[in-house]
Amino acid sequence: METKIKFDRQASESYERRATRLLNGFYRRVAAEVAAAARPGATVLDVGTGPGRLPRALARLRPDLSVHGADLSPDMVELARRAGPDIGFEVADVAALPWADASLDVIVSTLSAHEWPGPEAAAAEFARVLRPGGRLMIYDFRFARLGPLTAALSRLEQVRRSALHPLSIYARLTAARTT
């Protein structure tokens, strides 16, 4: 299924301005959860990374990690790269990730999953690129329609959906590749 790029240069720059003001606490919280889940030296990919705020928060918390970001929008990736070369950002669709089989320890994603047109293709890629023992951590709006993605994740194990905290507007969808 083809994905339309929604974030051109103007939309990307406007998103970055808003994200910077509104979402820093959210990124810090997610970065702390990913940092707690990642083994020393783990390779972590943020899918639909946008301007790359989460990977940068994570790299500050855990300098031992190899942190990467991927996004469908070349304009978002250009913005993400502006903050420095220490994190690798790639233009990529969640349905065709340019990572080798069993090469990632953690895949994280924030506020992007509701835009993916084909949950089956995304789930198949997660199952392919996660290492045995790897973790998937998807965060999105609580009201986002994540049912089809949750169902597609049945190819992984320990699939769970929860709220970030009882009154939170964000939901967390986690899964693991155990074998």
Ligand SMILES: C[S@@+](CC[C@H](N)C(=O)[O-])C[C@H]1O[C@@H](n2cnc3c(N)ncnc32)[C@H](O)[C@@H]1O
């Ligand atoms: C609302 S922004 C969220 C950006 C960032 N994760 C954050 O939390 O601020 C959604 C991002 O998902 C990206 N995206 C949408 N569909 C995608 C896909 N199929 N593959 C990769 N990225 C995608 C968009 O280009 C956009 O940058």
